Amino acid sequence: xxxxxxxxSFFRLNERxxxxxxxxxxxxxxxxxxxxxFDGVVRDHHGGRAVAALRYEAYAELAEREGEAIxxxxxxxxxxxxxVAEHRVGLLAVGTVAVFVGVAAAHRDAAFAACRFxxxxxxxxxxxxxxxxxxxxxxxxIHPD
Amino acid sequence: xxxxxxxFASLREAAGxxxxxxxxxxxxxxxxxxxxxxxxFRLPCDRVRLAVNGAIVAWSQxxxxxDEVVFLPPVSGG
Numbered sequence: 151x152x153x154x155x156x157x158x159s160f161f162r163l164n165e166r167x168x169x170x171x172x173x174x175x176x177x178x179x180x181x182x183x184x185x186x187x188f189d190g191v192v193r194d195h196h197g198g199r200a201v202a203a204l205r206y207e208a209y210a211e212l213a214e215r216e217g218e219a220i221x222x223x224x225x226x227x228x229x230x231x232x233x234v235a236e237h238r239v240g241l242l243a244v245g246t247v248a249v250f251v252g253v254a255a256a257h258r259d260a261a262f263a264a265c266r267f268x269x270x271x272x273x274x275x276x277x278x279x280x281x282x283x284x285x286x287x288x289x290x291x292i293h294p295d
Numbered sequence: 296x297x298x299x300x301x302x303f304a305s306l307r308e309a310a311g312x313x314x315x316x317x318x319x320x321x322x323x324x325x326x327x328x329x330x331x332x333x334x335x336f337r338l339p340c341d342r343v344r345l346a347v348n349g350a351i352v353a354w355s356q357x358x359x360x361x362d363e364v365v366f367l368p369p370v371s372g373g
Contacts (some may be wrong), residue, residue, distance in 0.1 A: 190373050206372065207303055207304055207307075208303075208372075209301070209303050209346070209365060209367070211349050212346055212349055212350070212351070212365070213372075215349065215350075216351075237372055237373075248373070249372065249373050269373060272372055272373050273370075273371075273372060273373035274370070275370065276370060276372050277303070277346075277367050277370055277372075278370055278371070278372030278373075279303060279304035279305075279368065279370060279371050279372070280371040280372065281304070291304045291305035291308065291368070291371075292371035293304070293305060293338065293342070293368045293369040293371065294369050294370075294371055295342075295369070
């Protein structure tokens with residue numbers, strides 16, 4: 151049976167803790183045999199330096215618009231039913247979930263591919279910036295080449 | 296024309312401002328170069344994207360009086 155995506159998919163910014171359990175509940179769907187979730191987590195090192203915390207800043211209006219566009223593109227490109235994506239802003243300690251992408255599809259190939267597409271596009275397009283705070287007290291904005 | 300600029304990330308930090316209103320005659324590239332000189336932005340224009348009124352546009356798009364202009368440094372979400 152061929153089933154269309156449902157209109158509960160979204161991308162949004164969150165100033166507070168990402169509730170992965172609640173987001174995963176939004177992916178429950180009797181048509182879907184595969185649920186893939188990606189948690190991007192703050193790690194304690196980057197480029198050989200010890201990282202104490204990260205602060206994410208967003209151009210919120212455009213970030214939400216661009217994130218929504220990525221979700222719409224993924225729904226058109228892959229045979230998946232539901233996509234939920236959330237990105238943190240603000241100061242995050244090591245170990246905190248910074249971004250979650252969850253995809254539900256009838257089959258696993260599409261779920262994996264769509265999840266990978268969404269996180270890769272978020273990282274390359276959505277106007278969110280990472281300010282790294284190092285263990286030695288220094289901090290810097292990350293602007294990849 | 297009068298333009299409303301907003302700054303984010305390293306550009307906000309370098310400018311010491313979240314926003315400013317400027318009078319400018321010319322295109323978006325000359326606006327960026329003018330602000331880069333004034334605020335000591337280190338990123339060259341070709342590493343920065345342009346957003347006008349909440350949408351990403353080409354640097355060649357003409358600016359209009361009252362536009363909200365945002366220079367987007369390379370993003371690093373995720």
